[in-house]
Amino acid sequence: MARESLTGSRIRERRSMAGLKQADLARQIGISASYLNLIEHNRRRIGGKLLVNIAQALGVEPSMLTEGAEATLIATLREAAADAEITADETDRADEFAGRFPAWAEVLAGAHRRIASLERTVEILSDRLTHDPHLAASVHELLSTAAAIRSTASILAEPGELEREWRDRFHRNLNEDSLRLAESCKALVDYLDESGVAEERRGVPQEELEAFVAASAYHFPALEKSGTEIEPMVQDSAELTTGAARQIAAEMLSRYAADARRMPLERMTEAVNRVGFSPIALSEIFGTDLASVLRRLAALPADVLPDPVGLVICDAAGSLLFRKPVDGFAVPRFGATCPLWPLFSALSRPSTPIRRALTQEGRGAAVFDAYAIAQPTGPREFNRDPLFQATMLVRRIPGGRAETPPEPVGSTCRVCPRSACPARREPSILSEGF
């Protein structure tokens, strides 16, 4: 979190030091306690007259609340100490600690901020309805409109005559409410599509990697020619903000560059045009392994392949290491995916190429050709079990005409409508009527 955005934390600390309750301070400055709570948790920006009023109530200069790297650092250290429940005497020595060991103090404060940020992400993801005022208001609007429709429709559906004036009025209300419901539903879907919790996910290395590759449309022209240095690419990227993200991005780009050297763009394009979409034939032409071919196909510019392709790579624990989404085949952003994917079948049959036609129910029922392989990765050593990674490429089949009947799969259990699935881990929010 940026230092200037920690004004709320400093307000909280100063309030605690002054022995004031949140409600007391809120009353003094004429705002609600819940709003002050949002300010104190740095969820609302604060400035102007409100800041001056708070500073006055706390008996400090406004600048004490808004600036000062060291003050911020010490405040964060005190928060960390409070969370760890260490003694007041030790907590009071935060200034001394920051003064004597500034670098270590920054490390500790950074770790504390990171934990707070992750806790917030968990909070947002696990209970968004409660913590997202826009979402809560939208759902409230939907349910209120549904209540009005249900109540009105029940009256109209009752047997017996209804006075004409009432009947007309209820019909009019029903029409209004149904329009409102349709608009509210659309607005909610748009909001959920757009919000993407991008800001909250900043700092999660895998998410940063994903934003980085998506920004380049999964293709890096600079790496199509030899001699390009990878380090400046990751250092200069606006999407990669953490060292961990830069490290995994550098590894991914090194692998991309190696694939590009073995299967140069021009030759690859010519080979695809000649043999068609045939990963096995391409691996024989270039004398390379199948996983590399699948990665290379997914990294080609959009005009080379006639149909869109997606790619998923996971390790032997099933954790997704890379995802290139494609319309009609949903890949969850986080959490466990559908165990019916050939990606996981491949892990149980290492080095055996798998090809299946798939369809995801409830997603427009597009049909995909899936190609998967699990291969050993990393250096080989005697008496050490190899580590495996599985790679799966999905290609949309135009017109849905697969050679074999497509197998129904999901994305993740929470949003999968297949209630009778033997692989189900948990109930779906769809079947629960969310």
Next chain:
Amino acid sequence: MSRHVLLIEDEPNIIEAIRFLLSRDGWRVDTHADGTDAVEVIRRVAPDLVILDMMLPGKSGMDILGDLRAQPDYSELPVLMLTARGQSRDRDMAERAGVSRFMTKPFSNAEVLSAVRDLVAEAPDP
């Protein structure tokens, strides 16, 4: 003499449906759509029962309920709370604040009617 309900709700078409439903059942129905002065309106109207929406402009139904229960005259007044927030912690909060019945939207007309009849029948004489 007809029994008297005050409906505090800001959704016009819910107001219309509930007003029709209760009037037909022999209740006198007053309505109010703002939370800010809801307690004053309750005092002025002196209903036998209040139907209270939880999310109101100006002041939340929960705060109105708290203010109401803080006054000895209204410690027993039946309050039926309507809400789109049906989470258990909202229900707990409402119960701790002294709600008589908690109903989540979208409710059925029969539920509302039955709750109003029961709550007024069970209420001690004023």
